[in-house]
Each structure stands twice: as structure tokens, then as C-alpha cells.
Amino acid sequence: MSASFSMTRRLMIWLTLGTALFWLLSAGLGAMVMREEFDEVFDSALEETTQRLMSLLIDQQFQSTAVSGADPVEVSPPGAKREYLTYQLRDQTGRVLLHSHDAPSEPFQVPLRQGYFDDEDHRTYTVAALNDTLFLQVADPLDHRREAMLEGARTLVLPILGLIPASVLVIWLILSKALRPISLLQDEISQRGGGNLRPLGLDEMPQELAGISTSVDTLLLRLGAALQAERDFAAHSAHELRTPIAGALAQTQRLLAELPSGHLQARACQIEASLKAITRLSEKLLQLARADAGIGAAETPVDLVPALRLVVDEFVRLGGQNARLKLELPPGTRLIQAVDIDAFAIALRNLIENALRHGPQNEAVVVRVEGPNGVAVINCGPVVSDAITAGWTTRFKRGATSSPGSGLGLSIVSQLASTMGAKLVFQSPAPDRSDGLRVAIEWPG
CATH class of the missing domain: 3.30.565.10 (Histidine kinase-like ATPase, C-terminal domain)
Incomplete structure (x- = not known):
């Protein structure tokens, strides 16, 4: 026989797991949507920054006294810190004319055509100017985007981890109240037995349990009537048999006193023993009926x-x-x-x-x-x-x-x-x- 289990415990476990799973799925979907929105925001900022920076760098390039073939100029304002965005201004041959102080002097491994290009570490946006003679390439590190994405996902998941214990408590309270009628029905049924067959009397029961309560009441009434009929039969039979058995026993004992010794008296002794056995049995049946009566x-x-x-x-x-x-x-x-x-x-x-x-x-x-x-x-x-x-x-x-x-x-x-x-x-x-x-x-x- 399989071990018994708690329906409340199973419901708590599965409801908690189901709720947590839906929360995590919702958080995952939210994180995916948030990533797309982040990409749109970052791409928009990257494109706008590239276009504004292009006009400034063109002016700076024409005002520069640098000659063709000179080393690329590093634009580094005083007290510059680590930059999220790095850029290079390149000509049509790919030579770097200007670059930010965090950008390498070597050209980005990005083709010279307008648009976005992704590598393992950066997302780069290229814009062309002056009839495709100058190209400005601005690189946005993907780590920055990943960090923003992880922080956003963390803000979605961490509250869920804290809500799971609270949900266990709330689910337990709800289930305890919802399943209380089942416990009441169980207690009432467990109190019924051979000495207690009265109806359960549970009127205010949920619809799901009302049929069970009514069926048990009907069964108890039928069982009680059947047992009572058996007890009455045994008691009445034993009681009614006492008088004729006592009379038959008295007549047999008188017959024994009158019969001469021999096989007839032996048979009469057997009859006497049988009548005494019937007397004992009727007495036991009467006692049994009283015991069954409770x-x-x-x-x-x-x-x-x-x-x-x-x-x-x-x-x-x-x-x-x-x-x-x-x-x-x-x-x-x-x-x-x-x-x-x-x-x-x-x-x-x-x-x-x-x-x-x-x-x-x-x-x-x-x-x-x-x-x-x-x-x-x-x-x-x-x-x-x-x-x-x-x-x-x-x-x-x-x-x-x-x-x-x-x-x-x-x-x-x-x-x-x-x-x-x-x-x-x-x-x-x-x-x-x-x-x-x-x-x-x-x-x-």
C-alpha cells in the first residue's frame, strides 16, 4: 500500500512552483522586451551622437594644420575619464585622421560603409560625409549594454525571490481556510462507528462536498437500520427462546428422573446437554446484542x-x-x-x-x-x-x-x-x- 500524502502540502508545493514559474517566465519576457528597448535607446543615442560629432570633427579637421601622412591626432580633453563611446575619423583609404583618447590608433575592424556593425565587444555606427571621403565610426561597448540589461533583469527577478516565501504563507492560509470543510467532514466521519451511527448533520458544506455529506448520512441511516434490525432479531430471538428452552429442559430432567437406567436415559442425557448448550448460546446472543447496542x-x-x-x-x-x-x-x-x-x-x-x-x-x-x-x-x-x-x-x-x-x-x-x-x-x-x-x-x- 502506498504511503499517504497531504493534499494541502501537494497543493502548496505545486501552486508555489507554478506561480514562481509564471513569475520567472514573465520576468524573462520582460527582460527580452527590455533588452529590445535598451537596444533601441542605445542605437538612437549612438546614431545621434555620431551625426552631431561628425559636424564638429569636420570643422576641427579643416582647421587643423596636420598634413597628409601625419600621425593620427588623439582628441583628449583635459581630465578625460574612461569613455563609454570611442570614435575614429577615417578617410576613404581607411587611414585614421582623428580618434578619441580611449580609441586605438589602429583602424576599427569595421567596413567603411554607413550603418551598424557588431563584433564581439562593440556595436559600431558609421556615418559618411563629403561625398564619402570622410567616415566617422563611433563604437559603443557591448559590456555597457549587458550591464544595463543585467541590472534591469536583476530588478525584475530579485523581488520574485522575496515574494516566493510570502506566496507560500498566503497560499497556506488560503488553502487552510478553503480545505477546512474537508477536515471537518473527515473528523465527523472518523467519529462514526458501531456505537455511533448518527447522521453527520453538516448542512453548511461547499457544493463539492455537499453530495458526499448527504451520501454518507444516507449510508449511515441505512447501516444503522440494518444493524438495529440484526440486534433486535438476535435479542428478541434469544429472549423468546428462553421460556420454551427452559420448559423443554425441565421436562427432560423430569424424564431423566423417571427413566430406568439404559440407552433411553443416555439419550435423554444427550438431549439435556443439548438444551443446556442452547440455553448458553441464547444467553450469549442476548449479551452480544446488548454489546452491539453500545x-x-x-x-x-x-x-x-x-x-x-x-x-x-x-x-x-x-x-x-x-x-x-x-x-x-x-x-x-x-x-x-x-x-x-x-x-x-x-x-x-x-x-x-x-x-x-x-x-x-x-x-x-x-x-x-x-x-x-x-x-x-x-x-x-x-x-x-x-x-x-x-x-x-x-x-x-x-x-x-x-x-x-x-x-x-x-x-x-x-x-x-x-x-x-x-x-x-x-x-x-x-x-x-x-x-x-x-x-x-x-x-x-
Whole structure:
């Protein structure tokens, strides 16, 4: 089975990733548009600068006393700093006549024709004058453009990186509020069980969940009606069978007293044993119906020790094998729990019956109150593995035993323990022993 996952966590992750991806795509598209706009601005400035500079350099060239063949003149105003734009004034042969102080004295590796030309490091604009006898070439370093582009892109991306944590918080708040009805529906459904089949009663639910809530309510009503019908049938059947079974048993016992010894009396004994088995089964079915009805919990805590004494004394008064039942109750011990006394008595009676019936007939069965939160029944016998005890609470399932029984006793105890807010615990070997079995009803605390 695959591990469970949180729908809220998945939605947060995917919504955050999706939002961040769209932001980054938007930033990338914005950066592309911004680069085109930067190129237009820089190209416009480069072209305008070249045209204005051409007229100034032509005047300077004609006023110069430099002769043809002289070294190129470097135009360097006092205190000149690093220039973004560098230029060269060249003649039709490609010779450099004038250049800025940051420009090389060697000609640019750019053709002498008007327009733009790009190399690895510069974007150069060339303008011609005087019938293509003079060419002014102004170079704009691409690093300048890249720096402006990176700074612009950084201003777009950095806010996004800061917004991602904030978006996680906002998405979590929105999802927590939007998914709250799902949590409410989950809590209400988790509280439903065999003892609680009332409708959810969630009227104000979103449209997406209203159908689920209504369907669950309908299912709970149908399930409750079906379970109630089964309980009523089992309870009524067991109750109605008591009188005719008791009458048949009385007549059989009278017949036994009147019959002479022989095969007829043996058959009558078999009939008596069968009627006693039916009597026990009807009693168990009645107890099971009461357990399924949800008896067990009570609003007011009570001391269960008097009920425990009463059940043990009742077994002891019956005599016979019941005389080996021992009660260990330290002085002053109290067992105060918010449970129904009848449910506790039924559970304890079944535990004692099982221990007396299935344990060695010559060994004592101990009923021990273990502090304020537990009572245990301990009997002798071989060690039983956990794998075997795990199946003992299944209805109508009996272990490997020849003792009479219906396979309902421990199932009734398990159901009652659950409704009493306790748990049924098996331990073999019993504490401080090398054999035996301890079966306990333990409350948290």
C-alpha cells in the first residue's frame, strides 16, 4: 500500500512552483522586451551622437594644420575619464585622421560603409560625409549594454525571490481556510462507528462536498437500520427462546428422573446437554446484542469493585469447579471508571467463564484488580502465541479446545471493552510465571 500524502502540502508545493514559474517566465519576457528597448535607446543615442560629432570633427579637421601622412591626432580633453563611446575619423583609404583618447590608433575592424556593425565587444555606427571621403565610426561597448540589461533583469527577478516565501504563507492560509470543510467532514466521519451511527448533520458544506455529506448520512441511516434490525432479531430471538428452552429442559430432567437406567436415559442425557448448550448460546446472543447496542459508557464515574466482588461471589457460591476461583484485591483498592456496571459485569463474567472452562481443572483461577485502571483474570495452562490470541475475539471462532462453548465470549468482552473506553489485553506467559494466560481489561491512565 502506498504511503499517504497531504493534499494541502501537494497543493502548496505545486501552486508555489507554478506561480514562481509564471513569475520567472514573465520576468524573462520582460527582460527580452527590455533588452529590445535598451537596444533601441542605445542605437538612437549612438546614431545621434555620431551625426552631431561628425559636424564638429569636420570643422576641427579643416582647421587643423596636420598634413597628409601625419600621425593620427588623439582628441583628449583635459581630465578625460574612461569613455563609454570611442570614435575614429577615417578617410576613404581607411587611414585614421582623428580618434578619441580611449580609441586605438589602429583602424576599427569595421567596413567603411554607413550603418551598424557588431563584433564581439562593440556595436559600431558609421556615418559618411563629403561625398564619402570622410567616415566617422563611433563604437559603443557591448559590456555597457549587458550591464544595463543585467541590472534591469536583476530588478525584475530579485523581488520574485522575496515574494516566493510570502506566496507560500498566503497560499497556506488560503488553502487552510478553503480545505477546512474537508477536515471537518473527515473528523465527523472518523467519529462514526458501531456505537455511533448518527447522521453527520453538516448542512453548511461547499457544493463539492455537499453530495458526499448527504451520501454518507444516507449510508449511515441505512447501516444503522440494518444493524438495529440484526440486534433486535438476535435479542428478541434469544429472549423468546428462553421460556420454551427452559420448559423443554425441565421436562427432560423430569424424564431423566423417571427413566430406568439404559440407552433411553443416555439419550435423554444427550438431549439435556443439548438444551443446556442452547440455553448458553441464547444467553450469549442476548449479551452480544446488548454489546452491539453500545452499552458500556456512562456519564458518572463509579467504583466497580462492589460489582466485581458480586460477580466473583456468585461464581464461588455455585461450588464445584468454581471453588478454585480466587480474588486478589489489595485493601483500599478502588476501580473508579465512567462505565456501565452491567456492561462491566457481563465482560468480567465472560472472562471468568473462559478461564474456568479452558484452564486446567486442578489449578486456581485468579481475578486480580491491578490498580485503579485495570482488572485481570489469570489462569494456568500452556503458553499461547500472539498470533493465536489475535483471532480469539472473532465471533463464533473457537481455539483448539474440546471444552463446550459458542466462540462468542471474548468477542463480547472485546466489544464491551471498546465501548467502555478500555482495551482487551492478552499476555502469555502470565506475569511472574513461565506458563499461563493473563487476560485484562485496561483503561488508559
